[in-house]
Structure formats: C-alpha cells, structure tokens
Amino acid sequence: MLTFIIRRSLWTVLVLFVITVLVFIIFFKTPGVDPARAIAGRNSSPAILAEIRAQFGLNKPLPVQYALMMKKIFISRDLVSYSNQGVRVVPEIAAATPATLSLVFGAAVLWVVMAIGIGVAAALLRGTILDPLLMILALIGVSAPVFWLGQVANMITQGGLHGTFLFSWVPPLGYTPLTQDPLLWFRGLVIPWITLSIAYAGLYGRVLRANLIETQNEDFVRTAHAKGLTDGRVLRRHTLRTSMITFASLFGLDFGALVAGSALLTEVVFGIHGVGYLTYQAFTNLDLPTIMATVVYGAFFIVLANAIVDIVYAWLDPRIRPE
Amino acid sequence: MTEPLLEVRDLKVSFRTEDGLVRAVDGVSFSLSQGETLGIVGESGSGKSVTVMSVMRLISDPNARFEGEVLYKGRDLMTLSKDQIREIRGTGIAMIFQDPMTSLNPVYRVGWQIAEQIRAHEQVSKQAAHARAIELLAAVGIPRPAERVDSYPHQFSGGMRQRVMIAMAVSCNPDILIADEPTTALDVTIQAQILNLIKKLRNDFGTAVVLITHDMGVVADLADRIAVMYAGRIVEQGSRRGVFYDAQHPYTWGLLGSIARLDRPKPRRLSAIPGMPPSLLRLPPGCAFGDRCTHRFDLCDERPPLLDRVGGGHLDACHLEPKQKKEVRETTIHPELIEEAE
Numbered sequence: 001m002l003t004f005i006i007r008r009s010l011w012t013v014l015v016l017f018v019i020t021v022l023v024f025i026i027f028f029k030t031p032g033v034d035p036a037r038a039i040a041g042r043n044s045s046p047a048i049l050a051e052i053r054a055q056f057g058l059n060k061p062l063p064v065q066y067a068l069m070m071k072k073i074f075i076s077r078d079l080v081s082y083s084n085q086g087v088r089v090v091p092e093i094a095a096a097t098p099a100t101l102s103l104v105f106g107a108a109v110l111w112v113v114m115a116i117g118i119g120v121a122a123a124l125l126r127g128t129i130l131d132p133l134l135m136i137l138a139l140i141g142v143s144a145p146v147f148w149l150g151q152v153a154n155m156i157t158q159g160g161l162h163g164t165f166l167f168s169w170v171p172p173l174g175y176t177p178l179t180q181d182p183l184l185w186f187r188g189l190v191i192p193w194i195t196l197s198i199a200y201a202g203l204y205g206r207v208l209r210a211n212l213i214e215t216q217n218e219d220f221v222r223t224a225h226a227k228g229l230t231d232g233r234v235l236r237r238h239t240l241r242t243s244m245i246t247f248a249s250l251f252g253l254d255f256g257a258l259v260a261g262s263a264l265l266t267e268v269v270f271g272i273h274g275v276g277y278l279t280y281q282a283f284t285n286l287d288l289p290t291i292m293a294t295v296v297y298g299a300f301f302i303v304l305a306n307a308i309v310d311i312v313y314a315w316l317d318p319r320i321r322p323e
Numbered sequence: 324m325t326e327p328l329l330e331v332r333d334l335k336v337s338f339r340t341e342d343g344l345v346r347a348v349d350g351v352s353f354s355l356s357q358g359e360t361l362g363i364v365g366e367s368g369s370g371k372s373v374t375v376m377s378v379m380r381l382i383s384d385p386n387a388r389f390e391g392e393v394l395y396k397g398r399d400l401m402t403l404s405k406d407q408i409r410e411i412r413g414t415g416i417a418m419i420f421q422d423p424m425t426s427l428n429p430v431y432r433v434g435w436q437i438a439e440q441i442r443a444h445e446q447v448s449k450q451a452a453h454a455r456a457i458e459l460l461a462a463v464g465i466p467r468p469a470e471r472v473d474s475y476p477h478q479f480s481g482g483m484r485q486r487v488m489i490a491m492a493v494s495c496n497p498d499i500l501i502a503d504e505p506t507t508a509l510d511v512t513i514q515a516q517i518l519n520l521i522k523k524l525r526n527d528f529g530t531a532v533v534l535i536t537h538d539m540g541v542v543a544d545l546a547d548r549i550a551v552m553y554a555g556r557i558v559e560q561g562s563r564r565g566v567f568y569d570a571q572h573p574y575t576w577g578l579l580g581s582i583a584r585l586d587r588p589k590p591r592r593l594s595a596i597p598g599m600p601p602s603l604l605r606l607p608p609g610c611a612f613g614d615r616c617t618h619r620f621d622l623c624d625e626r627p628p629l630l631d632r633v634g635g636g637h638l639d640a641c642h643l644e645p646k647q648k649k650e651v652r653e654t655t656i657h658p659e660l661i662e663e664a665e
Contacts, residue, residue, distance in 0.1 A: 127385050219425040225381055226420075227440040227491065228413030231405070237439075238428055245430075318475040319429055 004310075012303045019299045020292060024066050027288050038286055039082050056082075073293055083285040089293045093275060097297075099175045100274030103266065104258045106189055107196040112251065114201035119208025120240065126213065135209070141202030150195045150269030157191055173271035192270045196263060200254060204247065211243035218242070245316050249309050256305020260298030326397075327354035328498055328531055329378070329416075334391035336370075336377050338384065345603045347373040349555035350391075355499065360525060360532040362542030362563070364578065365552035368600060371535045374552075375501045379418055380408050395499075414444050417497035421504040423484035427476040434460070434472030437491045444495050459490040463520060482513035486520065493524055500525070501533045506541060518545060539578050543567065551575050554601055554611035557629060561637035571632065571639035571648055574612045610642070618643060618651060 027033065036052045037044070044052075053059045057068055072079035077090040122134040157167040169187055176184040215221060216239055224238045264276025275294060282290035314321045336348040348370040355361050363371045376382050378393050380400060393400040395415060400408060412418075420426045427436060437459060438452035447455075453472070460468035463486040476484055485505060492500055502521060506514035522545055525532050534545055542549055542563070549566040551559040551574065559572040570576055577596035598615035601607060607614065609624040616623070622642040629640045641648070 219420060219422055220428040222381060223420065223426045223488075223491075224428070226379060226412055226418045227443060228409050228411070228495075229439070229443050230409060233443070242428065242430055317430060319477045 008303070008307045012300065015303055016296060016299055019295060020070065021066070023292055023295050024062075024069070024288075027286075027291070028062060033286060035082055035286075035288060039085070069289070069292060072289075073296060079289045079293060081287055081289050083282075083287040083290075089290045092290070093278065093293055093297055096273055096275045096278050098177060099272050100259060100261075100263060100267070100276060102175070102178060102185065102189060103192055103196065103272055103274060104255065104263055106193040107200070107258075107263075108251070108255055110193050111197035111200040111204060114197065115204030115208055115247075116240075118201065118205030119212060119243075120235070122205070122209040123212035123216070124235075131209075135206060138202035138205045141198045142206070144198065145265075146195060146199060147265045147269055149198060150192070150266060153191050153195050154269065175272040175274070192266055192272060195270075196258075196266045204250065207250065208243060208247055211246050212239055215239045215243050245313065248312050248316055252305050252309030252312065253302075256302045256309075259305070260301040261294060327394075328357050328359075328396065329355040329533075330392075330394040331374070331378065332392040332394070334374060334377060334393065335389070336373050336382070337388050339386040339388070340604075343604050346555055346606065347603060348377065349606070351552070351555075351557055353550055353557065353560065355531050355533060357498070358525070358529045358531055360534060360545055360547045362534045362536065362546030362549045363552060364536055364539060364542055364549060366537050366600060368603070369552040370555040371537075371552050372503050375418070375503055375533060375535060379412060379416060379501065381418075410444070413440055413492075413497065414495040415497060416499045416501060417492035417495070418501040418503065419485070419488045419492045419505050422508045423481055423488050424508065426488055427484055429476055432473050432475055433479070433487045437472075437487070437494055440491055441494050455494065456490070459494055460487070462493075462524075463487070463490040464516075465490075481509050482516060485509060485513075485517050489517075489520060489524070493528065493530070496528065497530060499531045499533065501535070503535045504537070505534075507536070507538075514541075521545065539567075539582055551578065554606060555603060556611065556640065557638075558612065558641070559637075559639040560629070561639075562635075565633075565635065565637040569633065569637070570652060571637065571645065572612075572641045573616045573618055573643075573651075576652055577615075610640070618647075 035056070036049045036058055039056065040048050040052050050059075057065055060068070069079065073090060077088070079089050081087045081089050081092075118134055118138055122131045122138075125131045125134070154173070157170040158173065161167045162170065170191060171184060171188045174188065176188055178185045220242075221234060221238050224234045229237075259275075261276045261279050263274065264280050266272070267274045267276040268280055275297060278290060279294040279298075281287075282294060331354070332352050334348055334351045335346070338345045338347060351370070351374055353361065353363075363374070365371050373382070377389060378400065380403075382389075389401060391401070395411065400411065403411070427433065431439075434453055434456040437456035438449065441447060441452040441455055442449070445452075457468045457472050460472055465471050465483060465486055471479075476487070479487065489505075500521070505521065506517050509517060518541060521532060521534070524530060532545070534542060536542055546563050548560070548562055550557050551566070551572065553574050559566060559570065559575050561569075561571075566575060567579070570579060574596070577594075580594045581596065596615055597617075601611055601614065608626065610616070610619075610627050613619050613623045620642070625642075627640045627642045629638045631638050632641075633639075633645050643651075
C-alpha cells in the first residue's frame with residue numbers, strides 16, 4: 001500500500017510537471033498573445049507596457065517565468081490574475097470548488113442509480129419490447145448535448161412553467177452554498193443534477209446492460225443457479241457484482257474529469273460559479289495564471305480519481321490484487 | 324431395486340434457430356435408482372449435456388421447447404414452479420460442470436461460495452456454514468483446508484477447483500450428483516484423482532451419480548449402467564458388463580474400438596468411426612447412425628426402436644439380429660477392457 005501511494009505521488013508530480021509546461025509553452029507560443037497588452041488595455045503606451053512587463057516579470061526568460069509561476073501556485077499561493085487585477089487565483093479556485101463538487105456528487109448519485117435501474121431492467125426484460133425501448137431512451141439521453149438540455153430545462157423551469165405549481169419551487173439560476181442555506185442549495189441544484197446526469201445515465205445503462213447479458217452466459221452464473229439460489233440473489237451477488245467491475249472503472253474516470261472541470265457547460269448554463277465556469281472565463285480572457293491554476297487543479301483530481309479507481313478495482317476483482 | 328429416484332420419460336428438447344428446429348434431445352428415457360451410477364456416453368453434440376441441463380431446468384433459452392416428463396421422487400420437475408425447482412437444486416440434485424476454471428465465481432472466496440449454497444437451503448449461521456465449508460474441503464482432499472477456505476478460485480489449480488466444485492455440490496447431501504464431463508478439462512493424472520473422489524463420495528454417502536462423458540474409459544470404472552447417446556437419442560442402454568462385453572449397437576462398437584490400449588501391441592492406426600454425426604436440423608428418417616455404419620442394410624431406412632433384443636434389460640436401437648452382431652463384433656472391439664476396472 002505504501003509503495004502504491006509513493007509511486008502514485010511521484011506519478012502525480014510528473015504528470016503535473018508535463019501538463020504545466022505544455023500549457024505554459026502553448027500560451028506563450030500562441031501568435032498574437034501578449035499578456036502585458038491584455039493587462040494594460042488596448043491603447044496603452046509603450047512605457048506603460050514596459051512597466052507592466054517588469055511588474056509581472058514578463059521580461060524575464062521563459063524558464064524563469066515558469067519557475068516563478070509554479071512557486072506562486074504551490075508555495076506562496078499568491079499568483080495574481082492578469083485580467084481581474086488583484087485577485088489571487090488559488091483562493092479563487094478553492095472558493096469555486098464546493099460548487100463543482102456539489103454539482104458533480106449529486107449528479108453522480110443520480111446517474112449511478114438510474115444507470116443500474118436501466119441496465120438491470122433492460123437485461124431482465126430482454127426479448128420483450130421494453131428492452132429496445134429502454135435502450136432507445138438511453139441513446140436519446142446520451143445524444144442530447146448538455147448545453148441544449150440545460151437551456152431547455154431553463155426555458156421550462158425558469159420561463160414557461162415557472163409560474164405553475166410544477167416548477168415554482170425552482171429558485172433563480174445560481175449557486176447557494178450548502179452551509180448558507182441547505183434547502184436552497186438543494187432546490188437550486190436539482191435541475192442541474194438531472195441535466196448533467198442524463199447523458200451519463202444513458203451511457204452507463206447501456207454499458208451495464210451489455211455487461212450483464214455477457215455475464216449471464218458465464219459458467220459461474222449457471223453454477224449459481226444450479227446451487228439453488230434465488231434469481232434475485234444470482235442477479236445481485238453474481239451477475240451484477242461481476243458486471244460492476246467495468247462500470248466502476250468507467251465511473252472513476254468520468255467522475256474525476258467532471259470534478260476537474262468537465263462540468264463547465266452545465267456550470268455555465270446554470271450560472272453555477274464552479275471551477276469549470278472559472279476555467280471558461282479564464283480562457284475567454286486569456287488569463288494565464290487562472291488557466292494554469294485550474295489546469296493544475298484538474299490534473300490533480302484526474303490523477304487522484306485514477307488512483308481511487310485502481311484501489312476500487314482491486315477491491316472488486318481479487319484476481320488483480322498483488323499476492 | 325426399489326422405485327427409481329429419477330425417471331426421465333420420453334424427454335424431447337428442441338431449439339428454434341434461424342435455420343430451423345434443432346432437435347437436441349429426441350425422446351430420451353432412463354431411470355436412476357438410489358445409489359446407482361449411470362454413465363451417459365456420446366460425442367459432442369449428441370445431447371448428453373442438454374439432457375441433464377433440462378433435468379435441472381437450467382436451460383433458460385427462450386427458444387428452447389421441452390416435452391416429456393422428469394420424475395424425481397414421483398414429482399414431475401418439468402411442471403414445478405421456479406421456487407419448487409430451486410429447492411431441489413443443490414439439495415435433491417446437484418451438479419458439477421465441465422470447466423472448473425470458469426464454473427466458480429472469480430470474485431468470491433471459495434469458502435464463501437460453498438457457504439452460500441449451504442445457507443441457501445439451511446437455516447445456519449455464517450460461522451457454522453463456514454466451518455462446514457472447511458470440513459467439506461477436507462473431505463474432497465484439499466490440503467490445509469482451514470487456510471484454503473479463504474482463497475480465491477484463481478489461486479487454485481484446475482483439479483483443485485474441480486474438488487471445490489465437488490465439495491460445493493455435495494454440501495447439502497444431494498440424492499443425485501450430476502457430473503457433466505467433470506474431467507474433460509483436466510490433465511490425465513488429475514482425471515483419475517477426480518474420478519476416484521467421485522467414487523469415494525458415492526460409496527460413503529450413497530449418492531446416485533449421473534456421469535456424462537465422451538470417454539468410455541471414464542465410465543468403465545465408475546458406472547453401474549451405461550447409456551450411449553447418438554444424435555439426441557439413446558442408441559444402447561444396459562449394464563456396464565453388458566455394454567462392454569456384449570455391445571449391441573455398431574456405434575458403441577466404434578466407441579469401444581477407438582480406445583487406445585497401453586497393454587496391447589500398438590495398432591498401426593487407432594480405429595475411428597468414419598464420417599460425421601448428422602445435422603440435428605435434418606435428421607435422416609431412418610437410423611441416425613446409418614450413413615456412418617458399415618453394416619447398413621435395407622431395414623435401416625426405417626427408424627429402429629430402442630428394444631430389449633438380447634434380454635436382461637439391455638436395450639439397443641439396431642435392426643441387426645443379435646446373432647449377426649455377435650459375429651461382427653468379435654472382430655471390432657476389445658472385450659477385455661472391463662477386466663482391470665473391476
């Protein structure tokens with residue numbers, strides 16, 4: 001276990017290094033990007049530009065600039081945004097994290113429950129008309145883009161039907177911290193949760209159905225029936241349990257990516273100021289410090305999710321555990 | 324002999340496929356008494372496995388159709404509800420399968436899997452079931468059972484896994500143990516160990532055994548009676564002695580003739596049955612073995628019924644006169660085969 005953690009930590013450091021260097025190089029090698037001009041404004045005099053370059057260290061060689069930026073992210077934590085002057089990006093990301101985590105956790109619970117429901121139902125109803133119907137439904141869910149789905153949800157719940165009893169409980173767009181008002185936190189997140197989870201529920205449901213049908217033909221499932229177990233127990237303890245191995249590894253990766261910022265479309269559509277939203281703004285403003293910090297944050301979560309997947313995988317499948 | 328424990332009457336199993344109806348089992352009847360061992364012999368696709376799977380109602384293919392009766396202690400298993408059949412599985416009739424590498428669930432400890440079966444049928448605590456699992460592993464010859472009970476299937480060899488399967492099968496003291504090619508996937512040295520184990524358990528507990536195999540050598544040692552299957556039908560059925568010494572069906576002669584013998588001069592070539600089994604989609608109207616039979620004559624265009632032609636309950640489905648058969652047979656098979664077995 002200890003060697004596993006050490007190996008993983010070294011791996012994380014390596015990944016962070018490579019990714020930050022890449023982002024850094026891409027930023028400075030992109031034609032037409034001049035951070036000093038972005039900070040100073042369009043029509044600034046050369047004197048002001050030179051002053052700003054000196055102030056932000058932009059006149060130093062690139063490796064030195066890189067090292068300084070890393071120091072400001074990891075050690076002094078006082079990296080300042082280029083576009084929102086005076087804003088420190090590390091605390092800004094820390095402040096945005098709870099919103100993203102709230103959104104992704106809730107959606108994950110929803111999509112896992114829905115996917116297991118869809119997958120198991122479709123596998124059990126195989127041969128009836130309900131199986132293809134469920135699969136078409138799942139395919140529609142997978143195909144609906146989240147920004148479109150979110151806009152439609154907003155049109156319905158904030159516009160047309162907001163006045164009726166159906167959706168009058170939906171608060172205006174935005175995020176309320178859990179610590180501030182738990183009920184409002186929940187009410188505000190219900191529609192974003194559903195929107196974000198639908199595509200994943202469809203995808204996971206289809207994957208699970210395929211795995212279940214494959215596992216149902218395994219010899220050990222036949223053995224389980226021959227032992228005289230109930231159908232329910234064979235399904236839960238044998239078929240489903242073994243099918244969850246693929247499901248779990250898929251889940252870990254998607255969950256990590258979403259926490260890392262992939263939920264940005266949902267966050268933007270619903271005005272949730274999470275990490276994805278922050279990244280989105282940083283990209284539109286070409287704000288290197290914020291981009292860099294969110295990339296580091298994202299890479300960290302993806303590596304962490306991978307490590308957790310490996311542990312869960314070993315727990316689910318004893319064959320891959322080290323002896 | 325008392326009333327049979329298991330009686331299969333005119334069992335027919337067919338599968339609807341895109342190419343037509345496959346008659347996998349076409350009118351099979353046999354019976355099994357308390358403590359008796361029945362060997363069912365035949366090549367791949369002859370319907371042996373489908374027959375016993377149907378007895379256990381383990382075929383869930385929606386395209387399968389079943390006819391006939393399977394009487395276990397007088398109850399017709401084919402008409403029982405799911406819950407009723409579930410109670411019989413494991414306690415009344417237990418089964419072990421061909422491939423021990425895939426027949427155990429890879430994600431659970433073997434002791435857990437044995438205990439699961441015990442707890443499915445008896446009201447016992449987890450600890451008690453676990454302790455029983457250790458005793459059972461010891462009984463099937465697993466060394467250090469108290470440690471191995473917590474191992475996963477992948478930590479066992481093929482032979483050891485088959486022992487675990489056997490331990491699981493006998494955990495609820497079944498009346499009947501069905502062994503579907505239990506040694507086919509194993510090394511030859513391990514095969515003998517597993518067969519001896521089945522023999523020992525049968526003798527110790529008085530369990531009736533249905534042993535399915537394509538290897539006459541396997542049943543030579545173990546079976547009281549032998550049924551030979553070909554193309555979904557039983558073509559010969561009789562006592563072990565009868566089938567080995569006085570085989571009536573040319574297909575049985577072929578099977579007996581194709582056994583390699585180590586105690587005789589090496590033949591230039593091991594004899595084989597010419598041709599291939601017929602497609603189960605289009606069985607010939609007459610004798611299914613007719614096209615491969617070297618003794619075919621006019622009458623063979625009619626399907627030969629399974630009748631007792633030589634007496635003593637020895638059934639066969641061949642139109643040849645017993646006298647004729649005796650003459651031909653002497654040149655084809657090795658009647659000494661059974662001697663060492665006894």
